[in-house]
Amino acid sequence: MPDSLLPLEVNGLSFSIGQKSLLSKLELNIDSPGISVILGPNGAGKSLLVRLIHGLLKPGQGRISWNGKKLNLAIRKQQAMVFQKPVLLRRSVEANINFVLNNLSECHRSNCEDILQQAGLIQQRRQPARLLSGGEQQRLALARALATSPQVLFLDEPTASIDPTSTMRIENLLSQVRDDGVKLILVTHDIGQARRLASDVLFMHGGRILEHTEAQSFFNQPASKEAQAFIQGDLII
Numbered sequence: 517m518p519d520s521l522l523p524l525e526v527n528g529l530s531f532s533i534g535q536k537s538l539l540s541k542l543e544l545n546i547d548s549p550g551i552s553v554i555l556g557p558n559g560a561g562k563s564l565l566v567r568l569i570h571g572l573l574k575p576g577q578g579r580i581s582w583n584g585k586k587l588n589l590a591i592r593k594q595q596a597m598v599f600q601k602p603v604l605l606r607r608s609v610e611a612n613i614n615f616v617l618n619n620l621s622e623c624h625r626s627n628c629e630d631i632l633q634q635a636g637l638i639q640q641r642r643q644p645a646r647l648l649s650g651g652e653q654q655r656l657a658l659a660r661a662l663a664t665s666p667q668v669l670f671l672d673e674p675t676a677s678i679d680p681t682s683t684m685r686i687e688n689l690l691s692q693v694r695d696d697g698v699k700l701i702l703v704t705h706d707i708g709q710a711r712r713l714a715s716d717v718l719f720m721h722g723g724r725i726l727e728h729t730e731a732q733s734f735f736n737q738p739a740s741k742e743a744q745a746f747i748q749g750d751l752i753i
Protein backbone atom coordinates (compact mmCIF):
# COMPACT_ATOMS: atom_id res chain seq x y z
CA MET A 517 0.00 0.00 0.00
CA PRO A 518 1.52 3.37 -0.97
CA ASP A 519 1.76 6.16 1.58
CA SER A 520 -1.37 8.23 1.96
CA LEU A 521 -1.49 11.34 -0.19
CA LEU A 522 -3.12 13.28 2.64
CA PRO A 523 -2.93 15.88 3.94
CA LEU A 524 -3.56 18.16 1.01
CA GLU A 525 -2.15 21.57 1.85
CA VAL A 526 -2.80 24.67 -0.23
CA ASN A 527 -1.16 27.98 0.64
CA GLY A 528 -1.62 31.36 -1.00
CA LEU A 529 -3.08 29.86 -4.15
CA SER A 530 -4.03 32.43 -6.78
CA PHE A 531 -5.08 32.04 -10.38
CA SER A 532 -5.74 34.71 -12.98
CA ILE A 533 -6.48 34.82 -16.67
CA GLY A 534 -5.15 37.99 -18.24
CA GLN A 535 -5.81 40.80 -15.78
CA LYS A 536 -8.73 38.98 -14.23
CA SER A 537 -8.16 37.41 -10.83
CA LEU A 538 -10.32 34.28 -10.61
CA LEU A 539 -8.99 32.71 -7.40
CA SER A 540 -7.28 34.76 -4.80
CA LYS A 541 -4.90 33.61 -2.03
CA LEU A 542 -6.73 30.42 -1.11
CA GLU A 543 -5.72 28.54 2.04
CA LEU A 544 -6.88 24.97 2.46
CA ASN A 545 -6.05 21.89 4.43
CA ILE A 546 -7.76 18.54 3.85
CA ASP A 547 -6.51 15.83 6.15
CA SER A 548 -9.46 13.55 6.81
CA PRO A 549 -10.76 10.62 4.78
CA GLY A 550 -14.32 10.48 3.44
CA ILE A 551 -15.96 12.87 1.01
CA SER A 552 -14.90 16.50 0.96
CA VAL A 553 -17.59 18.45 -0.88
CA ILE A 554 -16.78 21.70 -2.66
CA LEU A 555 -20.08 23.55 -2.69
CA GLY A 556 -21.05 26.89 -4.14
CA PRO A 557 -22.98 28.67 -6.89
CA ASN A 558 -21.99 28.68 -10.55
CA GLY A 559 -18.90 30.73 -11.21
CA ALA A 560 -17.62 30.39 -7.62
CA GLY A 561 -14.31 28.89 -8.79
CA LYS A 562 -14.98 25.26 -7.84
CA SER A 563 -13.84 23.73 -11.14
CA LEU A 564 -10.74 25.90 -11.26
CA LEU A 565 -9.81 24.86 -7.73
CA VAL A 566 -10.09 21.11 -8.37
CA ARG A 567 -8.20 21.43 -11.65
CA LEU A 568 -5.41 23.20 -9.82
CA ILE A 569 -5.15 20.75 -6.94
CA HIS A 570 -5.15 17.82 -9.38
CA GLY A 571 -2.52 19.51 -11.55
CA LEU A 572 -4.57 20.05 -14.71
CA LEU A 573 -3.87 23.78 -14.41
CA LYS A 574 -0.78 25.58 -13.19
CA PRO A 575 -1.26 28.10 -10.39
CA GLY A 576 -0.22 31.70 -10.87
CA GLN A 577 1.02 31.82 -7.29
CA GLY A 578 0.97 29.58 -4.28
CA ARG A 579 1.86 26.12 -3.16
CA ILE A 580 0.02 22.81 -3.42
CA SER A 581 1.37 19.81 -1.60
CA TRP A 582 0.16 16.27 -0.97
CA ASN A 583 1.55 14.60 2.13
CA GLY A 584 4.29 17.20 2.30
CA LYS A 585 5.41 16.77 -1.31
CA LYS A 586 4.93 19.35 -4.02
CA LEU A 587 2.34 18.20 -6.58
CA ASN A 588 4.13 16.20 -9.31
CA LEU A 589 3.41 13.57 -11.96
CA ALA A 590 3.88 10.62 -9.59
CA ILE A 591 1.25 12.10 -7.28
CA ARG A 592 -1.13 12.81 -10.14
CA LYS A 593 -0.87 9.19 -11.27
CA GLN A 594 -2.35 8.14 -7.94
CA GLN A 595 -5.37 10.32 -8.57
CA ALA A 596 -8.25 10.26 -11.06
CA MET A 597 -10.95 12.66 -12.13
CA VAL A 598 -14.51 12.36 -13.43
CA PHE A 599 -16.04 15.31 -15.28
CA GLN A 600 -19.61 16.49 -15.71
CA LYS A 601 -19.71 15.25 -19.30
CA PRO A 602 -18.22 11.76 -19.63
CA VAL A 603 -15.43 11.51 -22.17
CA LEU A 604 -15.44 7.97 -23.56
CA LEU A 605 -13.67 6.10 -26.35
CA ARG A 606 -15.75 5.20 -29.41
CA ARG A 607 -15.40 1.54 -28.57
CA SER A 608 -17.26 -1.05 -26.49
CA VAL A 609 -17.94 -0.62 -22.79
CA GLU A 610 -15.33 -3.21 -21.83
CA ALA A 611 -12.77 -1.78 -24.27
CA ASN A 612 -13.03 1.53 -22.41
CA ILE A 613 -12.02 -0.23 -19.19
CA ASN A 614 -9.39 -2.48 -20.80
CA PHE A 615 -7.75 0.51 -22.44
CA VAL A 616 -7.03 1.92 -18.99
CA LEU A 617 -6.04 -1.44 -17.46
CA ASN A 618 -3.55 -2.12 -20.28
CA ASN A 619 -1.75 1.10 -19.51
CA LEU A 620 -1.17 0.17 -15.88
CA SER A 621 1.62 -1.82 -14.35
CA GLU A 622 0.61 -5.38 -13.33
CA CYS A 623 0.45 -4.64 -9.63
CA HIS A 624 -2.24 -2.03 -10.15
CA ARG A 625 -4.41 -4.20 -12.37
CA SER A 626 -7.88 -4.85 -11.20
CA ASN A 627 -10.28 -7.08 -13.01
CA CYS A 628 -12.41 -5.64 -15.83
CA GLU A 629 -15.39 -7.84 -14.91
CA ASP A 630 -15.34 -6.86 -11.25
CA ILE A 631 -15.23 -3.23 -12.22
CA LEU A 632 -18.17 -3.52 -14.63
CA GLN A 633 -20.10 -5.56 -12.07
CA GLN A 634 -19.64 -2.89 -9.43
CA ALA A 635 -20.79 -0.21 -11.87
CA GLY A 636 -23.84 -2.26 -12.88
CA LEU A 637 -22.69 -2.44 -16.51
CA ILE A 638 -21.84 -6.11 -16.95
CA GLN A 639 -24.88 -6.74 -19.22
CA GLN A 640 -23.82 -3.91 -21.52
CA ARG A 641 -20.15 -4.90 -21.69
CA ARG A 642 -20.09 -5.53 -25.45
CA GLN A 643 -22.23 -2.56 -26.47
CA PRO A 644 -20.65 0.51 -28.00
CA ALA A 645 -20.14 3.01 -25.16
CA ARG A 646 -21.79 5.78 -27.16
CA LEU A 647 -25.11 3.88 -27.16
CA LEU A 648 -25.34 3.91 -23.36
CA SER A 649 -27.74 6.29 -21.67
CA GLY A 650 -26.29 9.45 -20.10
CA GLY A 651 -26.40 7.89 -16.63
CA GLU A 652 -24.74 4.69 -17.83
CA GLN A 653 -22.03 6.64 -19.63
CA GLN A 654 -21.28 8.48 -16.41
CA ARG A 655 -21.11 5.18 -14.49
CA LEU A 656 -18.66 3.93 -17.12
CA ALA A 657 -16.55 7.07 -16.75
CA LEU A 658 -16.54 6.50 -13.00
CA ALA A 659 -15.71 2.79 -13.44
CA ARG A 660 -12.83 3.71 -15.73
CA ALA A 661 -11.49 6.19 -13.20
CA LEU A 662 -11.70 3.50 -10.49
CA ALA A 663 -9.91 0.97 -12.70
CA THR A 664 -6.70 2.88 -12.04
CA SER A 665 -7.13 2.24 -8.26
CA PRO A 666 -6.74 5.91 -7.37
CA GLN A 667 -6.09 7.01 -3.82
CA VAL A 668 -7.85 10.28 -4.49
CA LEU A 669 -10.80 10.67 -6.85
CA PHE A 670 -12.00 14.09 -7.99
CA LEU A 671 -15.52 14.47 -9.32
CA ASP A 672 -16.63 17.73 -10.92
CA GLU A 673 -20.45 17.87 -10.91
CA PRO A 674 -20.69 14.19 -11.91
CA THR A 675 -24.50 14.09 -11.74
CA ALA A 676 -25.33 17.56 -13.05
CA SER A 677 -26.66 16.31 -16.38
CA ILE A 678 -28.33 13.03 -15.42
CA ASP A 679 -31.73 11.95 -14.07
CA PRO A 680 -32.54 11.23 -10.38
CA THR A 681 -32.40 7.42 -10.67
CA SER A 682 -28.96 7.53 -12.28
CA THR A 683 -27.88 10.12 -9.73
CA MET A 684 -28.86 7.76 -6.93
CA ARG A 685 -26.85 4.92 -8.48
CA ILE A 686 -23.80 7.15 -8.80
CA GLU A 687 -24.19 8.37 -5.22
CA ASN A 688 -24.42 4.75 -4.00
CA LEU A 689 -21.27 3.91 -5.93
CA LEU A 690 -19.49 6.89 -4.42
CA SER A 691 -20.46 5.77 -0.91
CA GLN A 692 -19.01 2.31 -1.61
CA VAL A 693 -15.82 3.80 -2.98
CA ARG A 694 -15.50 5.99 0.12
CA ASP A 695 -16.01 2.91 2.31
CA ASP A 696 -13.20 1.21 0.37
CA GLY A 697 -10.90 3.97 1.60
CA VAL A 698 -10.61 6.19 -1.46
CA LYS A 699 -10.48 9.90 -0.67
CA LEU A 700 -13.20 11.70 -2.65
CA ILE A 701 -13.24 15.39 -3.51
CA LEU A 702 -16.65 16.15 -4.97
CA VAL A 703 -17.70 19.40 -6.60
CA THR A 704 -21.42 20.07 -6.63
CA HIS A 705 -23.92 22.89 -6.53
CA ASP A 706 -26.60 20.38 -5.45
CA ILE A 707 -27.27 21.02 -1.80
CA GLY A 708 -29.21 17.73 -1.41
CA GLN A 709 -26.24 15.79 -2.73
CA ALA A 710 -23.92 17.63 -0.37
CA ARG A 711 -26.16 16.76 2.59
CA ARG A 712 -26.29 13.10 1.57
CA LEU A 713 -22.58 12.62 0.96
CA ALA A 714 -20.36 15.22 2.61
CA SER A 715 -18.00 14.51 5.47
CA ASP A 716 -16.77 18.11 5.31
CA VAL A 717 -17.87 21.06 3.22
CA LEU A 718 -15.80 23.74 1.56
CA PHE A 719 -18.08 26.59 0.62
CA MET A 720 -16.87 28.80 -2.25
CA HIS A 721 -18.15 32.08 -3.56
CA GLY A 722 -16.57 34.69 -5.82
CA GLY A 723 -13.22 32.92 -6.11
CA ARG A 724 -12.80 32.51 -2.36
CA ILE A 725 -13.25 29.74 0.17
CA LEU A 726 -15.67 31.29 2.65
CA GLU A 727 -15.66 28.34 5.02
CA HIS A 728 -14.41 24.80 5.45
CA THR A 729 -16.18 22.87 8.18
CA GLU A 730 -17.29 19.42 9.19
CA ALA A 731 -20.56 18.70 7.32
CA GLN A 732 -22.97 18.62 10.22
CA SER A 733 -21.88 21.95 11.62
CA PHE A 734 -21.90 23.47 8.16
CA PHE A 735 -25.54 22.53 7.58
CA ASN A 736 -26.66 23.32 11.14
CA GLN A 737 -24.84 26.59 11.46
CA PRO A 738 -23.16 27.99 8.35
CA ALA A 739 -20.81 30.81 9.30
CA SER A 740 -21.16 33.07 6.25
CA LYS A 741 -24.35 34.79 5.14
CA GLU A 742 -23.70 33.56 1.59
CA ALA A 743 -23.72 29.94 2.77
CA GLN A 744 -26.85 30.58 4.86
CA ALA A 745 -28.62 31.94 1.78
CA PHE A 746 -27.35 29.07 -0.37
CA ILE A 747 -28.62 26.44 2.08
CA GLN A 748 -32.03 28.14 2.16
CA GLY A 749 -32.17 27.92 -1.61
CA ASP A 750 -31.97 31.68 -2.15
CA LEU A 751 -30.26 32.95 -5.25
CA ILE A 752 -26.88 34.36 -4.37
CA ILE A 753 -24.87 36.51 -6.70
Ligand SMILES: Nc1ncnc2c1ncn2[C@@H]1O[C@H](COP(=O)(O)OP(=O)(O)O)[C@@H](O)[C@H]1O
Pocket residue numbers: 533538556557558559560561562563564565
Ligand atom coordinates in the same frame (compact mmCIF):
# COMPACT_ATOMS: atom_id res chain seq x y z
N1 LIG B 1 -10.70 29.88 -19.35
C1 LIG B 1 -11.33 30.87 -18.71
N2 LIG B 1 -11.25 32.15 -19.17
C2 LIG B 1 -11.86 33.17 -18.53
N3 LIG B 1 -12.58 33.03 -17.41
C3 LIG B 1 -12.70 31.79 -16.91
C4 LIG B 1 -12.08 30.65 -17.52
N4 LIG B 1 -12.37 29.55 -16.78
C5 LIG B 1 -13.13 29.99 -15.76
N5 LIG B 1 -13.33 31.31 -15.83
C6 LIG B 1 -14.12 32.13 -14.89
O1 LIG B 1 -13.70 31.81 -13.58
C7 LIG B 1 -14.80 31.79 -12.69
C8 LIG B 1 -14.85 30.46 -11.98
O2 LIG B 1 -15.09 29.42 -12.93
P1 LIG B 1 -15.34 27.93 -12.48
O3 LIG B 1 -14.23 27.45 -11.62
O4 LIG B 1 -15.61 27.17 -13.72
O5 LIG B 1 -16.67 28.07 -11.60
P2 LIG B 1 -17.61 26.93 -11.00
O6 LIG B 1 -17.02 25.60 -11.33
O7 LIG B 1 -17.70 27.20 -9.54
O8 LIG B 1 -18.96 27.14 -11.65
C9 LIG B 1 -16.03 32.08 -13.53
O9 LIG B 1 -16.35 33.43 -13.38
C10 LIG B 1 -15.58 31.78 -14.94
O10 LIG B 1 -16.28 32.57 -15.87
Ligand SMILES: [Mg+2]
Pocket residue numbers: 562563564672673
Ligand atom coordinates in the same frame (compact mmCIF):
# COMPACT_ATOMS: atom_id res chain seq x y z
MG1 LIG C 1 -17.74 24.06 -12.48
